[in-house]
Amino acid sequence: MRIRAKTQRLWLVVGAMVALGGAGALAFSTLGDKATYFYAPSDLAGIPAPTSAIRLGGMVEKGSLVRNGQTVTFVVTDNARTLPVTYTGILPDLFREGQGVIAEGKIDPASGMFTAETILAKHDEKYMPPEVTGAMRKTEGRVS
Structure with missing residues (x-):
């Protein structure tokens, strides 16, 4: 069974958003520890x-x-x-x-x-x- 191109793009965008959200959360938690x-x-x-x-x-x-x-x-x-x-x-x-x-x-x-x-x-x-x-x-x- 073949996945349609639109569905593949949707999953790619969702995966990228999850990865960016995780990277942002990690950056903010690290900055919060260093804040004065x-x-x-x-x-x-x-x-x-x-x-x-x-x-x-x-x-x-x-x-x-x-x-x-x-x-x-x-x-x-x-x-x-x-x-x-x-x-x-x-x-x-x-x-x-x-x-x-x-x-x-x-x-x-x-x-x-x-x-x-x-x-x-x-x-x-x-x-x-x-x-x-x-x-x-x-x-x-x-x-x-």
């Missing part, structure tokens, strides 16, 4: 500490920077709440108090300290990462 979510200190208040890596953004609070060799501690604020951060490594040249920062890392649930693996600083006087700007605007009306 952005939070401001106010976003983390009152929720359990995320167990995966996150990005913490805000301003480096003036007077909070303490250097101890390669280890640096400072406080990130969004003008409503604060979160202490520790980082071991070389800081970007533009990192300083009163400037915008994004720190990538994890929160220690026991101490509440954010341990950063990467520090990103703004690159000029007028630029602030969009995530930080949005978080700061969101909390302007809040009080600590």
Whole structure:
């Protein structure tokens, strides 16, 4: 018995769609595992500490920077709440108090300290990462 050409094409198209759908699902699941979510200190208040890596953004609070060799501690604020951060490594040249920062890392649930693996600083006087700007605007009306 011979399969008609239209039926063969239909099965070919269905097979291609299934293969593309499977490849897309695999790609999205892999990307989801590598995603790093952005939070401001106010976003983390009152929720359990995320167990995966996150990005913490805000301003480096003036007077909070303490250097101890390669280890640096400072406080990130969004003008409503604060979160202490520790980082071991070389800081970007533009990192300083009163400037915008994004720190990538994890929160220690026991101490509440954010341990950063990467520090990103703004690159000029007028630029602030969009995530930080949005978080700061969101909390302007809040009080600590």
